[in-house]
Amino acid sequence: MDSHLKRLLKKYNLKIQFGPTHGDGCIVETPDGYPNLLVVKEGLLDEQMEKVILHELGHAENDDATEKNYKTDYATRLSCESGANSFVVHEQIKKYIDLGNDASNANWLSLAKYIGTDNYCLVQEELLKYCIN
Incomplete structure (x- = not known):
């Protein structure tokens, strides 16, 4: 993973974890004081993984979880x-x-x-x- 992605992960207080997901990636909120998890589907090619990470970072940058209900609206x-x-x-x-x-x-x-x-x-x-x- 390149240093730019590492800086973005740190900026948004996200820790990357690879594992099974319903999609290619998601952000899992954790208790206060711990970094949220950016879960990436295991087995993706490097190019796909980078795009998934950037997409999820875009959610971290743009989404306001307190005002939006992503799943139902x-x-x-x-x-x-x-x-x-x-x-x-x-x-x-x-x-x-x-x-x-x-x-x-x-x-x-x-x-x-x-x-x-x-x-x-x-x-x-x-x-x-x-x-x-």
Whole structure:
């Protein structure tokens, strides 16, 4: 796991644990004083694991657990998932640029497919943040 992901886990007070889950990953709240657990399905490929971790970090960044009921309110679930997916796109584009790639020559469609999103406009918007005018 790269140091950027480790820093994000520390920032959101999350400890990673691998094990069986209903989906690819989730955050399990723990008693006060202990880091919450970011549970990742065991057996995922490294590339899949990174995307799952980023997605769950997006929930940690964007979701307000005290105001939202994710499981029973469809609109809340859509909002939470949108925020988590946006976080993944933001972080993956940032990583792409940090690797020395030129945003103005990027193939946004290929990047979107790699990231695993069909929100092409969001990928284009993120790339535009790095274009020099």
